[in-house]
Amino acid sequence: MTVPPLPREIVHLIFSSVESKADLLNSALSSKALHSMATSVLYRSLNLKTSRESIPCLRTLSRNLRLSTLVRSFEIHWTWTTPTANLHQLVHRVLRQMTALVSLSIEVHPNFHPWNLQNCTFSLDRFSSSFRCDSSLVEFLERQPNIEDLTLRGFNSDPSDFSFNSSSFNLNPNPTPFPISSTALPKLSRLRAIHAGPDTVLRLIDGRPLTQVSMPLYAECVHRSLDALQLSTRHIERLNVISFDPDAPEYLLGEISRRLPDLEALHIVILLAQCSEAALIKSSPALRNFRSLQYLTYMSATHTGPISQENEAKIATEWHKSCPTLKTIILPMGKVWFYDNTKWSCLGDQEEL
Structure with missing residues (x-):
């Protein structure tokens, strides 16, 4: 096969637009000239979910240093509950070889610990994990x-120490310390702390340039969590919260607006509480x-x-009177409302869009 007289950059862009891994593999095997470019795209982003695909891929990477250095984004999302110690060691060996990695996501069984990231030399700009928020994770983030x-x-x-029933969801009163230093993560701008309590959230936000935050609001410590948002060195522009406080509809919008008047996007999910039409109208001020x-x-x-x-x-209209900058609203029933400079129009259910 003769390679088309195109610059390598153009051929690379063509391969980058190919979604099928099988097609990329066939291209890599079609000629020596295309092998390098197709392979670089094939291994640039890896997402491992099943044991059938994970183990052969990891073995290939462990045996081929050049392929490991091609990986820029690596995701491990394992749902089976008993990965072996040998598999953990294999992952550790592969991660140490991924020197050019910039994005890493690890969602696996709890027995997979941050020690698997020891001696790795990559420098990440994006990291996602299901590790417990403790000192071992801090050591990696540092x-x-x-x-x-x-x-x-x-x-x-420990999740088993949480107090949860139909009317409340409270944190363990003795959370694991998260002693991250003030000099760590100096570039952090987007944080999603899915289950972390206010102490961990505060440690991560304080003195850092956060502009986007997602976090839970547990009963009895809502104000501490919201106060932590004011410690960012930049204005928070986007906030996503999940509230576990049954009294949240009575005060949450007011507490957020008082602390973060410069928000551009706010997404609230309220659990353990009912939202009535009257309560929604009442929250307008x-x-x-x-x-x-x-x-x-x-x-x-x-x-x-x-x-x-x-x-x-009517609810959308009342809310717009209090906040004229609003353009899009999604209400509890899931309807999406859009303001077109004269009136509010319903675009349908959120799931349909």
Whole structure:
């Protein structure tokens, strides 16, 4: 096969647009001239989910240093519950060879610990993990000064110590310390702390240039978590929260708007509480503090009953009176409302868009 007289950059872009791994593999095997370019794209981003695909891929990478250095994005999402010690060691060996890695996501069985990241020389700008938020994770983060996007899905205590029932979800009163230094993660701008409590959230936000944050709001410590948001060196522009406080509909919008008036996008999911039409109308004045809010999602797991489209339009209109910058609203029933400079129009259910 004769390679077309195209610059290597153009051929690389063509391969980058190929979605099928099988097609890339066939291209790599079609000629020596195309092998290098197709292979670089084939191994640039790897997402391992099943044992059938994970083990052969990891073995290939462990035996071929050149292939390991091609990987820029690596994701391990294992759902089986008993990865062996040998498999952990294999992952550790491969990670040490991925010197050019910039994005890493690890969602595996709890027995997979941050020690698997020891002696790795890559420098990440994005990291996501299900590791528990403790000192061993801190040790790894301290060695990654270029991380800008961080997702932590682990708890900062034993999940069995949480107090959970139909009306409340409270943190363990003695969470695991998260002693990250003030000089770590100097570039962090996007944080998703899925289960972390206020102490961990505060440690990660304080003195760093956060602009986007996703976090839980547990009963009895909501104000501490929200106060932590004010410690960013930049204005928070996007905030996503999941509330576990049954009283949240009475105060949450007001507390957020008072602390973060410069938000551009706010997404709230309220659990353990009902959202009635009257409560939504009543919350309208709480939006007055927002100066730039354009996108507002206000969802709840339970509600007192269906709200008619006509009444949802009234709610959107009232909210817009208090916050004229609003452009898009998603209300508890899942309807998406859009403001077209004259009135609010319903675009349909969120799941349909």
